[in-house]
Amino acid sequence: MFFSIDGGDGTGKSTQAALLCEWLRGQGHEVVACRDPGSTPLGEAVRCLLLERHDLAIDRRSEMLLYMAARAQMVEQVIRPALGTGKTVVSDRYLLANVVYQGHAGGLDVETLWEVGRVATGGLTPDLTIVLDMPAESAAARLERQLDRMERQGEAFHARVREGFLIEATRDPTRMVVVDASRPVPRVHADVHAAVQRRINAQSTG
Numbered sequence: 001m002f003f004s005i006d007g008g009d010g011t012g013k014s015t016q017a018a019l020l021c022e023w024l025r026g027q028g029h030e031v032v033a034c035r036d037p038g039s040t041p042l043g044e045a046v047r048c049l050l051l052e053r054h055d056l057a058i059d060r061r062s063e064m065l066l067y068m069a070a071r072a073q074m075v076e077q078v079i080r081p082a083l084g085t086g087k088t089v090v091s092d093r094y095l096l097a098n099v100v101y102q103g104h105a106g107g108l109d110v111e112t113l114w115e116v117g118r119v120a121t122g123g124l125t126p127d128l129t130i131v132l133d134m135p136a137e138s139a140a141a142r143l144e145r146q147l148d149r150m151e152r153q154g155e156a157f158h159a160r161v162r163e164g165f166l167i168e169a170t171r172d173p174t175r176m177v178v179v180d181a182s183r184p185v186p187r188v189h190a191d192v193h194a195a196v197q198r199r200i201n202a203q204s205t206g
Contacts, residue, residue, distance in 0.1 A: 001083075001088050001089075001127045001128075001199070001200065001203060002079065002083060002088075002089045002091070002124070002125075002126045002127050003020065003088070003089065003090050003091070003126055003127060003128050003129070003130070003196060003199075004036075004090070004091040004092075004093065004094040004096070004126040004128075004129045004130070005017045005020065005090070005091070005092055005093075005129070005130045005132065005192070006093050006094065006096050006097050006100075006129055006130070006131055006132070006165065007131050007132030007133060007134075007165060007181060008132075008133075008134070008136055008139050008158055008161050008162050008165065009139060009140070009143065009151045009158065009161075010134075010138075010139030010140055010141070010142040010143045010151075011132035011133065011134055011139050011181040012132055012142075012181050012185065012188065013092050013093065013132055014035075014092055015185060016130070016132060016181075016185075016188060016189060016192050017033065017035075017090055017091075017092040018033075019185075019189045019192070019193075020090055020130075020189070020192055020193060020196065021033050021090050023189070023193045023196075024088055024090070024196070029087075029088040030086070030087045030088065031087065031088050031089075031090060032078065032079075032082040032087050032088070032089050032090070033089075033090050033091075033092075034074060034078050034079065034089065034090075034091045034092070035047075035091065035092040035093065036067075036070070036071055036074060036091055036092065036093040036094050036097065037050060037066075037067055037070035037071065037074075037093075038070070038074070039074045039077075039078050040070075040073045040074055040077045040078060042069070042070060042073045043070040043071075043073055043074050046066050046067075046069060046070040047070065049066065050063065050066055050067065054152075060102055060106045060107060060108055061108065063102060063106075064098060064102040064106075064108060064113065064116070065116075067097075067098050067102070068098065068116055068117065068120040069120070071094070071095065071098070071117075071120055071121060072120040072121065072122075074091075075120075075121050075122060075124055076122075079091070079124065080122075080124065091126070094126060094129065095114075095117040095120075095121060095125070096129055096131075096165070096168060096176075098113055098117060099113045099114060099117065099164070099168060100161055100164035100165050100168060101161060101164075103164065104160055104161070104163065104164025104165075104167065104168075105153075105157050105158070105160035105161045105164055106157075125175070126175065127175070127199055127203065128175060128176075128177065128195065128196060128199040129175060129176045129177070130177055130179055130192050130195060130196075131165050131166075131168075131169050131176055131177065131178045131179065132179055132181035132188070133162065133165065133166065133178050133179065133180060133181055134162075134180065134181045134182040135162070135182070136155065136158040136159045136161065136162045137155065138182060139158075139181075140155070140158065165178075166178065177195045179191045179192055179195070
């Protein structure tokens with residue numbers, strides 16, 4: 001099965017993705033963890049370009065296509081092979097992030113982004129996406145490190161990011177679950193693994 005964890009910057013995605021991988025392994029799953037962008041040599045190079053090159057002007061459309069290219073490589077090199085051998089995949093971000101950051105928050109057409117994403121991923125979608133949600137200003141206060149290029153986009157941008165995630169989560173509630181990320185880590189994790197367990201149960205009985 002394929003799970004992704006998404007949400008605004010500072011909501012705890014990486015922490016919850018790691019905890020979910022640990023929990024799944026404890027349940028007997030062979031887990032492959034990945035991050036989007038990243039997880040391949042091409043993806044890591046694109047990640048550095050997109051997030052660390054503060055001196056480089058990148059238009060929103062170019063930005064979107066770079067994310068798509070990194071994701072396409074990750075799907076073909078990491079995710080599809082893992083799923084093909086019966087492994088469980090957990091991705092820290094996936095296509096939904098592109099739709100929200102460059103679409104809802106960045107001004108590009110949302111439906112076009114979904115369509116480009118379908119081409120880039122060959123139609124591969126997660127069985128379940130966990131959307132970690134909390135107020136953007138509270139999430140920003142958690143970032144106690146040097147901010148990357150996307151994290152520096154400003155309060156209004158990140159407020160639109162949060163709104164975009166919530167809008168998209170209502171479009172397909174069977175494949176997207178919103179979890180309140182403002183609570184302590186163990187409580188958030190409990191809701192994450194409960195949602196994943198429900199999806200696993202539904203898959204096994206379906």
